[in-house]
Amino acid sequence: MPELPEVEVTARALARRFDGQRVTAVRIYNRQLRWRISESLAHCLTGERIEHISRRGKYLLWYLRSGVLISHLGMSGSWRVHEARCAPARERHDHVEVECNGAIARLNDPRRFGALLWHAHSCGDVLRHPLLAHLGMEPFDPRFDGDWLFAATRGRRSSIKQVLLAGKTVVGVGNIYATESLFAARIHPQTRAGRITRRRYVRLAAAIRAVLAQAIDLGGSTLRDFRGADGVNGRYTDFAQAYGRQGRACVRCGTPIRRLVLGQRATYFCPRCQRP
Numbered sequence: 001m002p003e004l005p006e007v008e009v010t011a012r013a014l015a016r017r018f019d020g021q022r023v024t025a026v027r028i029y030n031r032q033l034r035w036r037i038s039e040s041l042a043h044c045l046t047g048e049r050i051e052h053i054s055r056r057g058k059y060l061l062w063y064l065r066s067g068v069l070i071s072h073l074g075m076s077g078s079w080r081v082h083e084a085r086c087a088p089a090r091e092r093h094d095h096v097e098v099e100c101n102g103a104i105a106r107l108n109d110p111r112r113f114g115a116l117l118w119h120a121h122s123c124g125d126v127l128r129h130p131l132l133a134h135l136g137m138e139p140f141d142p143r144f145d146g147d148w149l150f151a152a153t154r155g156r157r158s159s160i161k162q163v164l165l166a167g168k169t170v171v172g173v174g175n176i177y178a179t180e181s182l183f184a185a186r187i188h189p190q191t192r193a194g195r196i197t198r199r200r201y202v203r204l205a206a207a208i209r210a211v212l213a214q215a216i217d218l219g220g221s222t223l224r225d226f227r228g229a230d231g232v233n234g235r236y237t238d239f240a241q242a243y244g245r246q247g248r249a250c251v252r253c254g255t256p257i258r259r260l261v262l263g264q265r266a267t268y269f270c271p272r273c274q275r276p
């Protein structure tokens, strides 16, 4: 499933080629994504200039003059950029094409849990859209730090791992990234979020940013790298220090890494240097 780093890399790749460009054509081959693509979408986009493409949580936001195209990759979606004059033939699950001045962005989504929605500026701020309004803090937002995490988790009885995965406090810390961040910050994944000290949250906030930044770097070069369900994760896991390493020696202390299932998700930790 595409996680925040893959979506960030996609946003950057799309922005590089499409920011400032005018949409010359929109072709929709299959409207049946998670929600049916609106009949008026092509009309809304064609002829409009793309001001910029960015990301909020795992949503890609294409800001145009009169509204915002919201794209979510679901379980298996990916956007790929081609130059129109040498674009390969369309593949089976390529459902949508957006063309701008010689470049084509193609949305491929085999499982079709992704979404493509138009939000007119006249309907209000896109960040208040029901899909976006309740997302947690962005991990790269300057306001996100240890003090902020500490304040946001007072009174929380759930485990820190589950608080991170829920995405309502901070977005984008999926299972692998939560596991790795907690390992780096030496916090046991089952520790109650409300009992972690400010000092430890300072370490955790820094770890979350470092882990996500590394994953974004590893996903960096082309859209093709992560088109599968596990693309960047697959590369990232080569660098993981805890995730998927049960029975192998902790890189810090040599104790075998343990695996446990928390909220139906596998989690990995060092029982010696990750403390409750």
Ligand SMILES: [Zn+2]
Pocket: 250, 251, 252, 253, 254, 255, 270, 271, 272, 273, 274
């Ligand atoms: Zn250890």
